[in-house]
Amino acid sequence: MPVVITLLTDFGTRDSYVGELRGVLLTRAPGAVLADIGHDIPPGDIRSAAYVLGRYRDAFPPGTVHLAVVDPGVGSPRAALALRSEGRYFVGPDNGVFTPVLDAAEKVVRLAVPEGASVTFHGRDVFAPAAAALATGAPLDRLGEEPLAPPVRLPGPRLERRGRETIGEVIYVDRFGTLVTNLPSDTEPGIIEIAGARAPRRRTFSDVAPGELVAFVGSGGTVEIALRDGSAAARLSAGVGHEVRAVAPSDTRPR
Amino acid sequence: MPVVITLLTDFGTRDSYVGELRGVLLTRAPGAVLADIGHDIPPGDIRSAAYVLGRYRDAFPPGTVHLAVVDPGVGSPRAALALRSEGRYFVGPDNGVFTPVLDAAEKVVRLAVPEGASVTFHGRDVFAPAAAALATGAPLDRLGEEPLAPPVRLPGPRLERRGRETIGEVIYVDRFGTLVTNLPSDTEPGIIEIAGARAPRRRTFSDVAPGELVAFVGSGGTVEIALRDGSAAARLSAGVGHEVRAVAPSDTRPR
Amino acid sequence: MPVVITLLTDFGTRDSYVGELRGVLLTRAPGAVLADIGHDIPPGDIRSAAYVLGRYRDAFPPGTVHLAVVDPGVGSPRAALALRSEGRYFVGPDNGVFTPVLDAAEKVVRLAVPEGASVTFHGRDVFAPAAAALATGAPLDRLGEEPLAPPVRLPGPRLERRGRETIGEVIYVDRFGTLVTNLPSDTEPGIIEIAGARAPRRRTFSDVAPGELVAFVGSGGTVEIALRDGSAAARLSAGVGHEVRAVAPSDTRPR
Numbered sequence: 001m002p003v004v005i006t007l008l009t010d011f012g013t014r015d016s017y018v019g020e021l022r023g024v025l026l027t028r029a030p031g032a033v034l035a036d037i038g039h040d041i042p043p044g045d046i047r048s049a050a051y052v053l054g055r056y057r058d059a060f061p062p063g064t065v066h067l068a069v070v071d072p073g074v075g076s077p078r079a080a081l082a083l084r085s086e087g088r089y090f091v092g093p094d095n096g097v098f099t100p101v102l103d104a105a106e107k108v109v110r111l112a113v114p115e116g117a118s119v120t121f122h123g124r125d126v127f128a129p130a131a132a133a134l135a136t137g138a139p140l141d142r143l144g145e146e147p148l149a150p151p152v153r154l155p156g157p158r159l160e161r162r163g164r165e166t167i168g169e170v171i172y173v174d175r176f177g178t179l180v181t182n183l184p185s186d187t188e189p190g191i192i193e194i195a196g197a198r199a200p201r202r203r204t205f206s207d208v209a210p211g212e213l214v215a216f217v218g219s220g221g222t223v224e225i226a227l228r229d230g231s232a233a234a235r236l237s238a239g240v241g242h243e244v245r246a247v248a249p250s251d252t253r254p255r
Numbered sequence: 256m257p258v259v260i261t262l263l264t265d266f267g268t269r270d271s272y273v274g275e276l277r278g279v280l281l282t283r284a285p286g287a288v289l290a291d292i293g294h295d296i297p298p299g300d301i302r303s304a305a306y307v308l309g310r311y312r313d314a315f316p317p318g319t320v321h322l323a324v325v326d327p328g329v330g331s332p333r334a335a336l337a338l339r340s341e342g343r344y345f346v347g348p349d350n351g352v353f354t355p356v357l358d359a360a361e362k363v364v365r366l367a368v369p370e371g372a373s374v375t376f377h378g379r380d381v382f383a384p385a386a387a388a389l390a391t392g393a394p395l396d397r398l399g400e401e402p403l404a405p406p407v408r409l410p411g412p413r414l415e416r417r418g419r420e421t422i423g424e425v426i427y428v429d430r431f432g433t434l435v436t437n438l439p440s441d442t443e444p445g446i447i448e449i450a451g452a453r454a455p456r457r458r459t460f461s462d463v464a465p466g467e468l469v470a471f472v473g474s475g476g477t478v479e480i481a482l483r484d485g486s487a488a489a490r491l492s493a494g495v496g497h498e499v500r501a502v503a504p505s506d507t508r509p510r
Numbered sequence: 511m512p513v514v515i516t517l518l519t520d521f522g523t524r525d526s527y528v529g530e531l532r533g534v535l536l537t538r539a540p541g542a543v544l545a546d547i548g549h550d551i552p553p554g555d556i557r558s559a560a561y562v563l564g565r566y567r568d569a570f571p572p573g574t575v576h577l578a579v580v581d582p583g584v585g586s587p588r589a590a591l592a593l594r595s596e597g598r599y600f601v602g603p604d605n606g607v608f609t610p611v612l613d614a615a616e617k618v619v620r621l622a623v624p625e626g627a628s629v630t631f632h633g634r635d636v637f638a639p640a641a642a643a644l645a646t647g648a649p650l651d652r653l654g655e656e657p658l659a660p661p662v663r664l665p666g667p668r669l670e671r672r673g674r675e676t677i678g679e680v681i682y683v684d685r686f687g688t689l690v691t692n693l694p695s696d697t698e699p700g701i702i703e704i705a706g707a708r709a710p711r712r713r714t715f716s717d718v719a720p721g722e723l724v725a726f727v728g729s730g731g732t733v734e735i736a737l738r739d740g741s742a743a744a745r746l747s748a749g750v751g752h753e754v755r756a757v758a759p760s761d762t763r764p765r
Contacts, residue, residue: 001285006274012550012685013268013523014558016565016730019516019547023569026545030511030571034545035281035289037274040267043686044739048269055271059278059379061285072739075714119714121729124569175267176298204330204374219376220271229299229327256540261529268523290536290544292529295522303524310526314533314634316540430522431553459585459629474631475526484554484582 002033003135004060008049008068009123010041020124021069028132035060044072046096047240050154051172051180053090054100055220062087067131068097069123080111080126081151082134082143089140091131093122094147096154108151109144157182158243164188166246171222173239177231181244183223191215192225193245195236199225201246257288258390259315263304263323264378265296275379276324283387290315299327301351302495305409306427306435308345309355310475317342322386323352324378335366335381336406337389337398344395346386348377349402351409363406364399412437413498419443421501426477428494432486436499438478446470447480448500450491454480456501512543513645514570518563518578519633520551530634531579538642545570554582556606557750560664561682561690563600564610565730572597577641578607579633590621590636591661592644592653599650601641603632604657606664618661619654667692668753674698676756681732683749687741691754693733701725702735703755705746709735711756 005025011017018039025034037056041049049070057066071093079094085101091111092098098105117125130143157169159182166187172180179194189201192215199213201223208214210229213236218224223246225232233239260280266272273294280289292311296304304325312321326348334349340356346366347353353360372380385398412424414437421442427435434449444456447470454468456478463469465484468491473479478501480487488494515535521527528549535544547566551559559580567576581603589604595611601621602608608615627635640653667679669692676697682690689704699711702725709723711733718724720739723746728734733756735742743749 004281006277008274013546013548014550014552015684016547016562017684019518019545019562019566020569020729022516022545022547023566023571026514026543027569027571033281035274035277036268036291036546037271037277038268040269042269052271052274056274056278059275059282061278061282073716076716118729120726120734124729174270174272206328206331216375219275219373219379224375259536261532263529288536290529290532291523291546292526292532293523295524297524307526307529311529311533314530314537316533316537319533429525429527461583461586471630474530474628474634479630 002031003029004033004035004064005029005131005135006035006037006056006060006064006066007039008037008041008053008066008070009039010043010045010049010070011039011123013039017121017123021128024124024128025132028129029135032132032135041070044070046070046072047154048172049097050099053097057088057101058086060088065089065091065131065134067127068092069127070097071095071122074122075119079147080113080122081108081147082111082130082140083108084140089134091127091134094152096152098151099154102151102153107140108147109140110147111144164248168244170238170240170242170244173233177227177233178218179225179232179236179238179242180218180220181223181225183244183246185217185221185223187223187246188248190246190248192223193247194225195238195242197236257286258284259288259290259319260284260386260390261290261292261311261315261319261321262294263292263296263308263321263325264294265298265300265304265325266294266378268294272376272378276383279379279383280387283384284390287387287390296325299325301325301327302409303427304352305354308352312343312356313341315343320344320346320386320389322382323347324382325352326350326377329377330374334402335368335377336363336402337366337385337395338363339395344389346382346389349407351407353406354409357406357408362395363402364395365402366399419503423499425493425495425497425499428488432482432488433473434480434487434491434493434497435473435475436478436480438499438501440472440476440478442478442501443503445501445503447478448502449480450493450497452491512541513539514543514545514574515539515641515645516545516547516566516570516574516576517549518547518551518559518576518580519549520553520555520559520580521549521633523549527631527633531638534634534638535642538639539645542642542645551580554580556580556582557664558682559607560609563607567598567611568596570598575599575601575641575644577637578602579637580607581605581632584632585629589657590623590632591618591657592621592640592650593618594650599644601637601644604662606662608661609664612661612663617650618657619650620657621654674758678754680748680750680752680754683743687737687743688728689735689742689748689752690728690730691733691735693754693756695727695731695733697733697756698758700756700758702733703757704735705748705752707746
């Protein structure tokens with residue numbers, strides 16, 4: 001069974017950067033299967049990359065090498081990491097992108113930057129070679145030394161329970177304009193308040209009429225707020241960090 | 256020869272959704288070759304998806320599994336389908352996306368929705384597992400039961416011949432702004448009238464000067480209307496459903 | 511070791527075109543590994559395609575077949591080419607896209623256009639079949655005849671040294687708005703002047719404060735001008751062809 005290397009970047013698909021990555025990977029790990037996650041993470045948006053990575057990582061088989069290069073600090077002294085967590089490998093910059101897998105990390109190493117590596121393209125010259133090495137069987141501890149400091153973690157979003165009310169945040173907005181929150185699936189199934197609007201909890205978006213807001217447990221396992229046949233983000237002018245409140249139907253206050 | 260699984264979706268490439276699909280497919284069908292058609296079908300645009308599917312399906316070898324997930328009705332009672340047509344397999348929602356292959360379908364089954372499947376992401380939890388099963392040799396009739404109703408078909412576009420005049424419609428607009436019509440290749444090779452403008456029939460777009468409209472038989476086998484070095488759709492403010500008329504040169508009316 | 515076929519086009523990812531290419535390739539070269547470079551070259555932008563190709567070509571292993579279809583002249587009498595250069599194969603239109611590899615080309619052939627090929631889609635009907643043939647071992651000289659004329663070359667950008675001053679051009683703008691120039695890496699490491707602004711030469715963009723311009727040797731080996739945490743192209747309203755001047759710090763003129 002060939003080893004899978006996944007690719008998540010903010011490189012876009014107009015330039016040569018993704019091609020250069022693939023070339024390095026296929027030269028050094030010719031038997032590997034390359035699987036794109038996507039290259040359209042907004043430039044430098046580590047938070048989005050971390051959320052996305054938290055979702056796809058487990059869908060791939062054990063042994064998979066997850067390469068994640070969203071690296072606005074390339075060339076600064078931020079560390080380059082490779083780590084193993086729950087049977088998968090992760091390679092990329094130490095900037096918080098690996099937050100979802102750090103708790104379960106079994107081993108973390110700091111990658112050396114090879115002589116002659118481009119200062120601005122560690123994806124090609126540091127991370128891809130490390131990913132290819134892992135895909136071809138190199139042991140993790142052969143790739144680098146103990147990190148000098150614990151890996152960077154992104155601060156967790158706010159999540160607070162007050163009686164029957166739960167207060168959380170929008171943690172991601174997808175291409176359909178659906179607002180993904182950190183409200184857990186067992187949140188009081190009443191009304192979700194956000195940005196002065198209310199979305200009733202239903203099973204899914206087709207349970208309301210077109211043009212109406214609705215909240216439901218999404219495919220990532222938390223509550224999402226959507227607009228049927230439209231963009232909830234645009235309707236509510238809401239985005240990542242916006243407060244959301246789950247309240248029992250009887251608790252909603254008149255406005 | 257490894258089995259090919261193609262992927263056509265409206266998921267975009269910013270989110271985790273395509274990555275999750277690929278993870279499920281490569282976990283359950285590790286030997287399969289994944290081939291992206293594209294993930295940029297406009298959200299929920301079943302008609303575009305059906306046109307595109309009608310074009311690439313035969314380019315792939317027999318045995319290919321074509322996964323097509325443009326599924327605005329996910330979570331509603333629309334059926335989930337797998338079918339075989341002209342030696343290829345097709346997996347996706349019963350919403351008309353498979354219209355081009357239904358006439359030749361040899362067998363159609365309704366997929367069961369597994370316990371615990373996400374209500375909003377059948378791509379990951381229903382369709383990808385079925386595609387992987389077919390790619391690894393599971394017989395189609397093992398995947399589901401007889402459908403409760405005949406598969407949904409999109410209404411065909413208008414096509415009418417009146418003497419030497421043929422009246423049809425724009426059925427697709429591509430990224431270059433070329434207007435693909437349903438006028439067959441043997442349509443009277445005179446003038447195409449659309450939106451108050453006229454495009455002369457030529458062999459190809461380089462047969463007219465830059466900035467001029469031209470009609471020719473396109474790579475899909477029907478008449479297309481293009482603007483050399485520009486967008487015919489933008490110039491004519493025309494799109495899917497617009498009427499087109501093929502007339503003999505001598506029949507064109509003065510305007 | 512399977513042969514890699516890379517794909518560079520301006521087809522975008524909404525339509526069926528990339529899917530049709532992949533179908534032809536996987537039908538005719540079932541063991542080949544398809545590696546996308548990207549499909550988002552601006553429509554018809556041969557110059558961008560040539561720059562991008564010049565960057566990724568060597569990252570892939572010898573024997574790789576590089577398919578590059580940015581072909582605004584499809585259907586005109588421009589030739590269809592296949593060539594070998596530095597151990598890799600290149601297949602695409604004779605319009606300058608192969609400029610970076612022509613000096614080292616060992617052999618060039620003019621591909622025949624098969625009976626029945628679409629006039630507007632040589633990617634599918636001429637270039638993909640040739641790429642698949644090369645990937646499955648067909649010798650280059652079996653694919654076509656001697657070209658009728660030397661392959662088209664894009665004019666090189668201006669590069670002039672006057673004492674300690676070097677004058678060059680922007681040759682590419684990437685998705686981050688970074689301006690790639692043709693100033694070589696050994697250019698006087700002083701100040702880069704462009705569009706009435708000055709960018710100091712540093713090691714990388716994280717050596718200046720957010721919002722400041724900076725020049726450095728980029729990952730392609732030439733000087734680039736970037737805006738930290740922003741787009742230099744947008745800030746300077748600059749693009750391909752813009753003049754750039756490398757001057758010693760003491761030579762900068764007051765403005």
